[in-house]
Amino acid sequence: xxxxxxxxxxxxxxxxxxxxxxxxxxxxxxxxxxxxxxxxxxxxxxxxxxxxxxxxxxxxxxxxxxxxxxxxxxxxxxxxxxxxxxxxxxxxxxxxxxxxxxxxxxxxxxxxxxxxxxxxxxxxxxxxxxxxxxxxxxxxxxxxxxxxxxxxxxx
Amino acid sequence: xxxxxxxxxxxxxxxxxxxxxxxxxxxxxxxxxxxxxxxxxxxxxxxxxxxxxxxxxxxxxxxxxxxxxxxxxxxxxxxxxxxxxxxxxxxxxxxxxxxxxxxxxxxxxxxxxxxxxxxxxxxxxxxxxxxxxxxxxxxxxxxxxxxxxxxxxxx
Numbered sequence: 482x483x484x485x486x487x488x489x490x491x492x493x494x495x496x497x498x499x500x501x502x503x504x505x506x507x508x509x510x511x512x513x514x515x516x517x518x519x520x521x522x523x524x525x526x527x528x529x530x531x532x533x534x535x536x537x538x539x540x541x542x543x544x545x546x547x548x549x550x551x552x553x554x555x556x557x558x559x560x561x562x563x564x565x566x567x568x569x570x571x572x573x574x575x576x577x578x579x580x581x582x583x584x585x586x587x588x589x590x591x592x593x594x595x596x597x598x599x600x601x602x603x604x605x606x607x608x609x610x611x612x613x614x615x616x617x618x619x620x621x622x623x624x625x626x627x628x629x630x631x632x633x634x635x636x
Numbered sequence: 637x638x639x640x641x642x643x644x645x646x647x648x649x650x651x652x653x654x655x656x657x658x659x660x661x662x663x664x665x666x667x668x669x670x671x672x673x674x675x676x677x678x679x680x681x682x683x684x685x686x687x688x689x690x691x692x693x694x695x696x697x698x699x700x701x702x703x704x705x706x707x708x709x710x711x712x713x714x715x716x717x718x719x720x721x722x723x724x725x726x727x728x729x730x731x732x733x734x735x736x737x738x739x740x741x742x743x744x745x746x747x748x749x750x751x752x753x754x755x756x757x758x759x760x761x762x763x764x765x766x767x768x769x770x771x772x773x774x775x776x777x778x779x780x781x782x783x784x785x786x787x788x789x790x791x
Contacts, residue, residue, distance in 0.1 A: 487770055498785055505778035525789040527697055530728040532688065540684055546657045548682045559778055561769065564756065565727060568720025570765055571752045573685040578767040581775035588778040597726045599755055601719065610725055612733040615642055620736035623649035623660035623714055624745040629722035630653055634680040
């Protein structure tokens with residue numbers, strides 16, 4: 482069963498290269514053994530650097546299920562999720578992920594997945610894209626307001 | 637100058653809690669000292685777990701600049717980017733990031749940023765959301781096709 486869904490993700494990835502719509506990646510979201518959504522990478526055709534297959538499949542599945550979380554859903558993806566997609570997997574509360582290739586396979590095709598994983602371990606200010614904290618007196622005000630808000634919708 | 641843009645991001649975050657459209661986060665994309673886009677978190681109102689302030693600001697800036705990369709742009713965000721947004725920052729080739737709060741401030745409001753950073757360091761199969769590789773003979777076929785494609789559009 483897992484192999485069937487994973488093959489579907491791989492098929493999407495291969496077709497996507499042929500169509501020229503984006504990178505060689507595909508992903509499928511499944512709930513109760515039923516495919517909810519299936520997407521391929523659309524970064525270059527959608528002019529959207531976040532349009533990875535997993536992100537698009539997660540966003541579409543949320544729309545399909547009318548929810549901002551995917552509890553009980555499984556993601557099948559042609560390649561190990563990059564840190565962006567990994568984050569999206571946690572925020573969407575997916576149950577589990579199956580992948581075929583890994584970040585090192587992606588590196589053989591010059592994709593940055595492995596590089597980005599390496600960057601995360603480096604202190605923010607020393608990264609190739611420097612991320613610098615500036616201390617401001619009112620910086621935590623939004624969190625303070627949030628914590629006091631009684632009807633806040635948790636996610 | 638940095639403080640001005642950062643304050644704008646913090647202001648967006650605070651207003652967003654009051655409006656009830658999402659979490660206490662705001663982000664601004666700047667190019668040549670001009671604000672290109674400014675966004676707040678819309679996860680719960682857009683039913684989209686990827687609708688973090690940074691992701692929305694990046695996606696909107698790409699649309700504005702008609703490009704899938706943001707070379708020469710700076711991101712100002714009310715809080716240190718989570719791993720999802722960090723990934724998006726690398727994929728969009730932003731030049732630099734400034735943030736006000738950090739992942740530990742976010743944790744005081746029960747957001748998972750710090751937890752997700754911790755999960756990344758754990759082997760995929762042992763994470764709270766298990767990520768399992770299944771070896772398939774044709775797994776790398778999409779990368780092989782990609783590498784052979786002469787007119788592939790790199791990103």
